[in-house]
């Protein structure tokens with residue numbers, strides 16, 4: 001999608017969202033729970049990876065994180081006080097099944113049981129993600145997502161979680177951002193488990209998709225009401241020269257269509273299959289897999305932070321997170337940036353949502369993550385994070401513009417409720433609308449949290 005198709009955004013005015021629009025916040029287990037060895041939890045690939053020297057900023061780990069495992073009543077109370085209506089959290093697979101298959105850990109199930117009851121008691125709808133990157137280490141020792149068996153184990157685990165929580169949880173998301181699991185985790189070594197071969201990235205991507213499909217079937221068989229999956233999608237922006245447009249199409253395939261097409265059209269995009277042939281013969285795709293993967297879903301979760309900006313650059317080496325992307329330069333958008341260095345371009349969200357509605361019609365959308373890290377300062381017990389408020393304001397306006405253009409957008413979940421363990425960046429990057437002091441575990445709602453609560457109350461801006 002090229003730049004000239006971007007929608008004009010209004011920069012002021014009152015906007016109201018559709019009735020019943022879901023408003024909330026999101027987190028993930030390894031990033032907030034801590035209690036890494038409590039109550040029978042098994043080790044995950046992130047426990048191992050964060051202990052591998054040089055992998056995570058300053059050697060940070062999720063051992064304690066926000067101690068949410070013990071402080072969840074306080075965190076739920078904060079959401080209630082802010083008026084949030086929905087909370088997306090992830091279940092830790094190694095807490096439920098310490099080895100990823102076999103025996104179930106009842107104390108792990110008890111924790112999510114208590115959390116769900118606490119949420120419902122506060123009038124907050126739980127939205128469950130089953131896999132937000134914390135693969136049980138025992139499964140990784142057998143190849144992790146490069147091993148087809150992991151997909152089957154994932155479906156068993158989904159059924160275990162649903163059997164305990166399904167009477168109170170309506171919305172189930174199988175995977176969070178399988179692109180990251182596959183290409184940051186197995187192709188480029190940036191995330192756990194830190195493997196770095198292009199072929200493994202494509203193999204893992206397929207087994208993640210298969211895991212999604214098998215888990216979807218298992219969830220449906222146990223009576224789950226709404227099943228979906230969350231992808232990290234990015235519009236790919238380029239200049240209009242044919243070579244630049246071709247570069248954008250390649251990256252769109254490697255980032256977006258490689259997941260969207262099998263999930264929503266039941267097939268891998270031909271150009272991506274062709275491009276990856278230099279790494280793999282795709283023999284990991286077996287008969288029947290694409291029917292399983294392409295089974296209908298009720299909701300597509302969209303995580304959006306920033307677009308990709310690319311240009312043709314003959315001679316450029318491939319970006320390791322996009323195997324097959326040689327001859328393409330990344331970055332370069334002339335826009336203000338967050339503390340992550342990510343360009344702030346709200347119009348990309350409008351473009352993305354409108355494009356999804358056009359190319360993949362019929363699947364309701366929910367923004368399951370959007371937000372920004374900034375170098376927050378606590379002054380007199382207050383965080384005046386105007387840059388985050390303006391980021392959120394801009395992206396909400398962009399989401400509204402997409403609805404006006406016909407996108408079937410059902411909700412918005414801010415990333416994140418709390419400052420937390422930002423993967424390879426450790427605690428160095430703060431995405432929360434609530435500040436966390438990691439020494440005292442004191443929570444301070446930032447100005448953006450109060451502002452967001454007001455947006456929720458008004459159902460608009």
Ligand code: FCB
Nearest residue numbers: 028176177232415422431
């Ligand atoms: C997404 C992840 C989430 C968080 C945000 C900033 O890729 O799903 O856990 O790290 O980025």
